Amino acid sequence: MYSTSIYDAKSRKEGYSINTAEERKFEDYMHQWVPKLKGQGFRNVYFAVISGNFNDESKDTLKSLKIRTDIQEIVLVEAGALTELLEQFLRDPELNLGPGNREGAGIQDLFAESRVLKASDVREELGI
Numbered sequence: 239m240y241s242t243s244i245y246d247a248k249s250r251k252e253g254y255s256i257n258t259a260e261e262r263k264f265e266d267y268m269h270q271w272v273p274k275l276k277g278q279g280f281r282n283v284y285f286a287v288i289s290g291n292f293n294d295e296s297k298d299t300l301k302s303l304k305i306r307t308d309i310q311e312i313v314l315v316e317a318g319a320l321t322e323l324l325e326q327f328l329r330d331p332e333l334n335l336g337p338g339n340r341e342g343a344g345i346q347d348l349f350a351e352s353r354v355l356k357a358s359d360v361r362e363e364l365g366i
Contacts, residue, residue, distance in 0.1 A: 241282035241310075241336070241346055244271050247289070254289040254314075256296045261303065268307040282310045284349045290317045292354050300352045311352045318357035323348075326364055333364075 244267055248254045256264070264285065272283045285303075292314050300312045323345065327333050334344035343363045348355060360366075 240280060241284065241349075242275055242280045243284040243286050243349065244268070244275075244309075245286040245288055245315075248287060250289065253291045253293040254287070255293040256287070256299045261299055264312075265303060265307060268303065268309045272308045276308070282346075283308070285309050285312045286315050286349070287312070288315045288317065288320060292316065295354050297352075304352065311349055313349050313352060314354045316354065316356050319348075319355045319360050322357040322360040326360070326366065 246264065246267070248260075264287075268285060275283050296314065300314075303309065303312055327345075334341070335346070336344050337346045337350075338344040343365065348360060348363055353359075
């Protein structure tokens with residue numbers, strides 16, 4: 239079936255970093271929601287943290303969460319990337335929300351790798 243995302247939004251003046259308490263909270267979200275969503279027929283469940291910017295990529299934390307849970311990928315989404323996605327969708331309502339195909343990239347492609355997602359990544363992947 240389709241893919242879905244669990245998300246959490248964070249606001250920090252100096253940028254966001256995942257601390258130990260947040261990591262545990264995210265893990266609890268994943269253990270609570272991934273089985274329910276997969277039971278509803280969602281094949282891929284992604285986790286997104288949305289913030290203005292991030293202080294680091296938290297690669298070790300993301301890797302650890304993926305090992306300890308059934309989450310597909312974890313993406314740290316900068317607000318500018320989310321704005322770029324919305325703008326592109328408003329310009330092109332036919333934009334593929336699922337995986338890419340011969341006609342181009344899809345939104346799901348942007349979430350298929352754990353990383354910090356920036357506006358420049360969105361433009362590059364969508365060929366803008």
